[in-house]
Amino acid sequence: MSMPSFALVRPRAVDEALEHLARHGAEAMLVAGGTDVVPNLRAGLFSPRVVVDLKGLGDLSGITFDRERGLEIGALATLTAVAESQLVRQHYPVLAQAAGTVASPVLRNMGTLGGNLCLETRCRWYNQSYFWRQSCGFCLKKDGTVCHVAPGGKRCWAVWSGDTAGALLALDAEIEIAGPAGRRRLSLTDFYKNDGVDRIHLGRGEILTRILVPATMAGYRGTYHKLRIRNSIDYPLAGVALVVKVEDGVCRDARLGLVAVNPAPVLVREVESLLVGQRFTPELTEAVVQAVVRTGKPLTTSMSTPEYRREMLRVFSRRALRELWRENGSH
Amino acid sequence: MNKESIQLHVNGVRHEIEIPPSKTLLEALREDLRLTGTKCGCDDSSCGCCTVLVDGVPMLSCVMLAASYPDASITTIEGVAQGEQLDPLQEGFCVEGGAQCGFCTPGIILTAKALLDRNPKPTREEIAQAISGNLCRCTGYTQIYASIEYAIKKLRTTPVAAASGGR
Incomplete structure (x- = not known):
């Protein structure tokens, strides 16, 4: 596999990076940690003329917490920095846990939180060399017209395969996006399109700059469970992030995010209405499990079967509820 | 392919090499600096064979663009021993x-x-x-x-x- 030919620019400020994007339009591509983009470039999935390297934007790597404003993380903070941050671990443990399980330790030293929220979607028909894709027939997502996962349809089912988005959806996070018209804020739930090809609401001239988690979510108990082939390296094949607030055995709030089963990370909204005001029971747990498998729809996008991944959604949901329930001493 | 002059600071020595900006650090180390101690295993960030230290932090040189790291201090396996004295x-x-x-x-x-x-x-x-x-x-x-x-x-x-x- 060989790299396409491109020029590399290394802006020192967000405005400078935006100028590069404005000048080069569709021919420009952003790279932060490089752990997703560089292998994809090598597989011939992208052929930019200009690669805009964001690593020089040093002011975008901070992590701060304020009791009123909540948590702010620069998009270039590494996953290691997020996982090891005392602020994140203390106030938003589910995020530290999810960041700490991405890929391998050495990849977390490179990969950034912003990059993890902007990952390319993945599919076994897509994440292959040009030679492989040509030999097996190109797919809808790249160079072809047919989806090999669901040949009858006209949409792409490549999977959202990031870990931190599930935790951040559960934590009701927002993101800040810088663009030609200034900066805008967006709820993370509105960032994802549930389309394997056109996955996020990030315009060609825009850059994700910060991740913001509300102060009201600080102190929620949380846990993240995931499936992958090799537990030290691989992308997730199913992931469940749950946060709850429990007082005297009664659930006051609960939010559950799913990753690695659909073309977008998704919040299972029914979980909140099922659990709030209730005391935990095994029957409620099963109701949550049913809501989860109604939302999570794994297909044959990976080497694991959809049935196995769906079953693991059930297992993870049960485990997550039991874990947070026992920890709260409500039973 | 367009080549550019790129600085690399490896094992305490400054190098200036002419490479395309699309070249990975792994390729630059092995092919241009002839530091072949860093190995190319999967070339896909899955195996860790190409690990080098960047300002003391382990990173995978197969997914790093060499031109992205002109200011970093890079340590490869060749820079670990002190002369004849093994680490x-x-x-x-x-x-x-x-x-x-x-x-x-x-x-x-x-x-x-x-x-x-x-x-x-x-x-x-x-x-x-x-x-x-x-x-x-x-x-x-x-x-x-x-x-x-x-x-x-x-x-x-x-x-x-x-x-x-x-x-």
Whole structure:
């Protein structure tokens, strides 16, 4: 596999990076940690003329917490920095846990939180060399017209395969996006399109700059469970992030995010209405499990079967509820 | 392919090389600087063989664009020994048989070096966690743990070696 030919620019400020994007339009591509983009470039999935390297934007790597404003993380903070941050671990443990399980330790030293929220979607028909894709027939997502996962349809089912988005959806996070018209804020739930090809609401001239988690979510108990082939390296094949607030055995709030089963990370909204005001029971747990498998729809996008991944959604949901329930001493 | 003049600071030496900006650090190290101790395993960020230290932090040179790191201080396996004096980790791999085919060894030594620089007394669990992104298909890891633990012991008992370990 060989790299396409491109020029590399290394802006020192967000405005400078935006100028590069404005000048080069569709021919420009952003790279932060490089752990997703560089292998994809090598597989011939992208052929930019200009690669805009964001690593020089040093002011975008901070992590701060304020009791009123909540948590702010620069998009270039590494996953290691997020996982090891005392602020994140203390106030938003589910995020530290999810960041700490991405890929391998050495990849977390490179990969950034912003990059993890902007990952390319993945599919076994897509994440292959040009030679492989040509030999097996190109797919809808790249160079072809047919989806090999669901040949009858006209949409792409490549999977959202990031870990931190599930935790951040559960934590009701927002993101800040810088663009030609200034900066805008967006709820993370509105960032994802549930389309394997056109996955996020990030315009060609825009850059994700910060991740913001509300102060009201600080102190929620949380846990993240995931499936992958090799537990030290691989992308997730199913992931469940749950946060709850429990007082005297009664659930006051609960939010559950799913990753690695659909073309977008998704919040299972029914979980909140099922659990709030209730005391935990095994029957409620099963109701949550049913809501989860109604939302999570794994297909044959990976080497694991959809049935196995769906079953693991059930297992993870049960485990997550039991874990947070026992920890709260409500039973 | 367009070539550009690129600076790299490797093992304390400044280099200026003419390479295309799309070249990875791994390729630049091996092909342009002839530092072939850094190995190309999967070339897809899944195996850890190409691990180098960037400002003391382990990273995978197969997914780094060389042109992105002109300001960084890069350490490869060639920069670990002090002249003829092996690093305690290298000595540990010799004594405890931590290397069989040897292909994963440079990456594991660099990953372990970064671990010991941060945490001089890691538990075996912490060692296993730290090197979990470095695949070894020969040893079953037992001798690798023993090799790293040899270095931990040596660094504790010989302060001189400890001082040189913090580069």
